[in-house]
Amino acid sequence: MKKLMTVGLVASTLLGVGLSNAELVPLEIELPDPLFIGTPIPLDGDLPHLEQPTGEPRPPLMVPAGTENLALEKPVTSSDDWPIIGELDYITDGYKDGDEGFYVELGPGVQWVQIDLEQEAVIHAIVVWHYHAAERVYHDVIVQISNDPEFEEGVITVFNNDHDNTSGFGAGTDPAYVETNEGRLIDVDAVEGRYVRLYSRGNTANDMNHYIEVEVYGIPR
């Protein structure tokens, strides 16, 4: 498994070097309307592991020209086959509104959703909207990429904010964050893979796991 990961990383690096010469353009992400205004109150540096919304638009992420959302209308599977509310295909249907009817709700505890891009791709960014109708923080957001649909081999973790290792994938160093209409933009360093899996473990308001939309930006191989 280690060998496979090393090969994957070397390939990614080489590809990254190749791409470094490619033209970089700002990634354009269409944002839904905000649903809560005024909260939270930004408190500079109050929580070492929690990133506060700045209230300012997010700086653009530069990606190679030709990068597109490869997740749109792609099949989604999950650890919870019977969502409490909504359908799994909401996650890649392109609608990001925070209102009811736009999100899928998975059961309590650690749950995952997995998107099959249906082809290998070089991934440069992932954007995830869990739920932005109220101020809350989702626990243990972990995002992985792999060519193995079972996520047993060649797994690359591109985001992990489980800083106290409650989900058991190892302690992560990425910050937790308050959900807003901007979603969470994860800068991925040209990682190759066909499947993207996202974990979470409830949130600060309740035990449920929600997804409105996941966008996976990359270039098909």
Added chain:
Amino acid sequence: MIARAWYAALAAVFIAALAVRLVALDERPMHTDEAVHGVGLGRLLEGHGYRYDPVDYHGPTLYYLTLPWAWLRGERTAEALTEFTLRAVPAFLGASLILLLVPWRKVIGGWGVLWAALFIACSPIQLYYHRVYIHETLLVFLGFALLNCLLSWFTKPRLWIALTAGLLAGLMHATKATSALMFAAMAGAWILCWLWVRLRGTERTPLAELPPLNVSLRHAGWAALVALAVSALLHSAFFTHPAGIMDSITAYFISPDRAAGQGHEKPWYTHLHWVGGYRSGGFLWTEAFLLGLGVFGLFFSNAWKKRSPGLPTLGTPLLGWYAILLMVIYALIPYKTPWLMLGPMLIMTVLAGSGAAAMVRLAHWTWARIGVVAVLLLGTAQLGAQARRAAFRFAADERVPYVYSHTSPDAVRLAARIVKSMDWLPETERVVQVAAEEYWPLPWYLRSLDRVGYWNERPPRLVAPVIVLSRPISAEARAELEATHRSTFAGLRPGVLVVVWFREDLWERIINPKKEEE
């Protein structure tokens, strides 16, 4: 209907209602108010007594009622107390509302009572709050029992009924100061019924059946005396704290301030919105079925007939006016919480029983009757499905209208982690500091620890191995704590996060659980 079969049917509904109220009582996190009452009862259990505080607390009836039950269960300390012990009390009282329907058989009929019993068992607001350790269920139970007494007294005036009414009124006052609003609504409802009878010119007016004025005044006087004595006895903690008696009066000078909102201000129609039709996060919560049937029951009661057969038929309009007046009073007061609707909705549910029976009665043909019964059962099933979702799976989910500023499961996990981390320390080091503007329900969950300090602002020194801080206090103390502690965060309830600082050695054990097991 044969009396024995009727009682058996009512008993069956009562048993089913009680069972569903008692199951999995300990699964929902403790609401802040429940935690406050739980800790208060714990102090009483441990012999610290009771002191009525009119500023932030209600009366002592709930505590005194729970005390013998806790003893019976062998729980003699705050630590030994369980969520089940606390919540079983309102659960039993809530289910017992069904038994209090018995006298109303004369008013809404045998079938009306059975339908009402079924509706009480299945109503989402009733089921939800009957499983919550707050004063409202007790208050509503006592209020309905008082209505029973009034109905009985007006039917057959007896001194013992008046004395029982006094006892109930005293207990209500010692439960919650808002009982005064219920007394006002009851008095208003009776006056409106009296005026209505006078204006209609019914031949046999209920007034004609009232006892002589001197008897009425004598009974009222005794009832008032008993009410005052009971209230004084409980507010003074059995005369060990006489100041509590005066405080129970001064509470009404504080209550206007509370009624003005204190952060719970909402538009006048909010209560109707919550129970009538509340759409949130993919769910629609509605008890419109009961409200509609209740209105139907009100208009199709026997009391509207020109020749009123007597006082018992006045029961329906009495209930109707009481519910309407109570809803109007609560609508006029800016302070609104969903549990305030428990009382008016109970009355509407009883009227809905009357409405359901009237509907079946009005359907003359057999097939029409079968159809009406089927529709009523479907409506009941829809209520039951909502009640099940609200009381169990989504019991702490803010999308349910009855889940009001509720503790999140995060807080329970946080407390469990703190308690567990104390096991890793020598006895002398087991200290927790909590400094936050809002820290409830942590005192309930940390009650097994002997040395936990609580502050509403930053204490002079932050030195404990585990420190829980509000976000602003944590921001202030961050530089100081980062040298020795590591932090995580948890949601106490929606919109309220706290930061928990664990000393480095504890943190290492938390993030390396396997090492811990070895």
